[in-house]
Amino acid sequence: MHRAAEQADDSYDSTFTPRQAAVLTCALSLLVEGGEKGLTTAGLARAANCSKESIYKWFGDRDGLLEAVVTFQASKVRPLGADEAALDVAGYRRRLVTFARELLTVLAGDVSLALNRLAIGQASRPESPLGTLLVERGKHSVTARGRALLLAGKRQRHLTFDDANAAYSTFYGLIVRDIHLRLLLGDALEPGEEDFSAQAETAVNQFCRLYCTERSLEALSNA
Amino acid sequence: MHRAAEQADDSYDSTFTPRQAAVLTCALSLLVEGGEKGLTTAGLARAANCSKESIYKWFGDRDGLLEAVVTFQASKVRPLGADEAALDVAGYRRRLVTFARELLTVLAGDVSLALNRLAIGQASRPESPLGTLLVERGKHSVTARGRALLLAGKRQRHLTFDDANAAYSTFYGLIVRDIHLRLLLGDALEPGEEDFSAQAETAVNQFCRLYCTERSLEALSNA
DNA sequence: ATTGTTCCGAACCGTACGGTACGGTTCGGC
DNA sequence: GCCGAACCGTACCGTACGGTTCGGAACAAT
Numbered sequence: 001m002h003r004a005a006e007q008a009d010d011s012y013d014s015t016f017t018p019r020q021a022a023v024l025t026c027a028l029s030l031l032v033e034g035g036e037k038g039l040t041t042a043g044l045a046r047a048a049n050c051s052k053e054s055i056y057k058w059f060g061d062r063d064g065l066l067e068a069v070v071t072f073q074a075s076k077v078r079p080l081g082a083d084e085a086a087l088d089v090a091g092y093r094r095r096l097v098t099f100a101r102e103l104l105t106v107l108a109g110d111v112s113l114a115l116n117r118l119a120i121g122q123a124s125r126p127e128s129p130l131g132t133l134l135v136e137r138g139k140h141s142v143t144a145r146g147r148a149l150l151l152a153g154k155r156q157r158h159l160t161f162d163d164a165n166a167a168y169s170t171f172y173g174l175i176v177r178d179i180h181l182r183l184l185l186g187d188a189l190e191p192g193e194e195d196f197s198a199q200a201e202t203a204v205n206q207f208c209r210l211y212c213t214e215r216s217l218e219a220l221s222n223a
Numbered sequence: 224m225h226r227a228a229e230q231a232d233d234s235y236d237s238t239f240t241p242r243q244a245a246v247l248t249c250a251l252s253l254l255v256e257g258g259e260k261g262l263t264t265a266g267l268a269r270a271a272n273c274s275k276e277s278i279y280k281w282f283g284d285r286d287g288l289l290e291a292v293v294t295f296q297a298s299k300v301r302p303l304g305a306d307e308a309a310l311d312v313a314g315y316r317r318r319l320v321t322f323a324r325e326l327l328t329v330l331a332g333d334v335s336l337a338l339n340r341l342a343i344g345q346a347s348r349p350e351s352p353l354g355t356l357l358v359e360r361g362k363h364s365v366t367a368r369g370r371a372l373l374l375a376g377k378r379q380r381h382l383t384f385d386d387a388n389a390a391y392s393t394f395y396g397l398i399v400r401d402i403h404l405r406l407l408l409g410d411a412l413e414p415g416e417e418d419f420s421a422q423a424e425t426a427v428n429q430f431c432r433l434y435c436t437e438r439s440l441e442a443l444s445n446a
Numbered sequence: 447a448t449t450g451t452t453c454c455g456a457a458c459c460g461t462a463c464g465g466t467a468c469g470g471t472t473c474g475g476c
Numbered sequence: 477g478c479c480g481a482a483c484c485g486t487a488c489c490g491t492a493c494g495g496t497t498c499g500g501a502a503c504a505a506t
Binding site: 037114116117119122124135175181206 | 256257258259260261337339340342343344346347348349352354355357358389392393395396397398399400401403404405407408409410425429432433
Binding site: 242268272273277 | 456
């Protein structure tokens with residue numbers, strides 16, 4: 001029944017009209033400041049210069065609005081082409097560091113934190129699977145990219161492992177640790193922790209000591 | 224102006240009377256099912272067979288109630304004596320595994336998840352530092368214990384590291400990974416992930432490969 | 447018995463929010 | 477120039493909740 005993609009002259013998401021996208025952008029910024037309670041239908045209508053009636057017509061009810069916000073934000077993550085070029089060990093290691101740094105940067109971003117807080121707040125209501133939605137649309141894409149990166153490393157004999165999921169899980173843990181949770185709690189980062197590049201470096205170093213092939217380790221230590 | 228500890232004939236926490244403890248216990252269970260919105264003053268009064276007036280007299284306002292709930296729950300974590308006995312490598316490794324398993328068990332518990340969700344939900348309101356409170360009263364005690372455990376390992380020449388905080392951070396990341404976040408989001412654990420003992424084993428294995436002394440590694444592989 | 451304290455239960459108030467209805471306006475198509 | 481669709485702004489309704497007040501029961505102390 002949703003009017004999604006009744007048109008093809010898009011140049012837009014095809015799921016949201018430009019006007020709706022503008023309203024959703026406004027909703028996102030309201031959500032960033034003020035959390036869940038910061039986003040009320042009346043407040044959004046005022047801030048976005050639209051009417052509540054339109055909001056309800058477009059999104060059904062408030063849950064539909066929240067769902068649309070998540071979907072909208074998820075649609076903005078770039079697909080991030082595979083980029084399956086063969087690399088030497090040092091180059092591949094740099095790719096890992098880049099991934100780790102970007103992961104930390106994303107997780108520490110304002111909108112990511114706001115949406116995660118929103119989804120966590122809704123977790124007690126099983127009927128509105130916002131958490132699942134967020135995980136599937138946002139987290140999985142990052143995970144898939146990381147896993148592909150690790151698999152490429154295995155194919156090029158830089159890494160060795162049996163279970164790609166387990167390897168990525170370890171990688172994730174070494175990178176993120178408890179930083180994400182503390183940011184979600186509103187805790188400030190320690191002075192040293194703000195340097196995501198350095199954090200990414202040490203995480204990749206530790207990961208290599210666990211998963212690099214002997215051949216790669218030698219090549220790295222010779223460099 | 225807070226009415227905390229006007230009495231000294233405790234035999235109880237000295238911060239809460241038995242009646243108040245009963246009400247707070249009830250508040251906790253309301254919070255576990257239903258999240259933040261599940262805990263209303265009227266609902267708590269009904270469930271705990273007390274009057275709203277008493278609630279407001281004891282805790283001031285709703286924020287005071289939430290704060291009391293967190294404090295109350297934190298007061299129930301056992302101090303967990305140091306237990307600084309010297310152990311051989313295998314015994315020490317078992318201690319690490321126990322710590323890891325208990326950490327996962329605690330984080331996956333109902334009340335822990337509910338309180339963390341509550342604190343995260345309040346993170347957008349900087350005036351009510353529930354997140355900070357939760358971190359300081361709950362998380363820090365666990366962290367302190369883990370760090371002490373690692374330092375004991377270093378003193379007994381099982382581990383080697385410079386920065387105990389960094390080492391514990393790595394340990395935490397290897398154990399928890401993204402499990403805590405996914406539980407907070409209401410995501411179900413994968414079949415294999417529910418075996419916290421196995422998860423703890425592999426985490427400790429990985430941690431040992433990063434931080435164990437060569438001497439300990441040999442001793443372990445000989446066993 | 448009287449007084450005072452504590453606390454329950456219920457009624458009450460003000461506010462904020464989700465959701466709906468309606469009048470007025472803009473704009474594209476015929 | 478007219479029509480209809482989309483939309484804005486606002487007023488409105490019902491409800492839920494935080495917080496206050498009050499009457500009265502239970503109980504202890506004198």
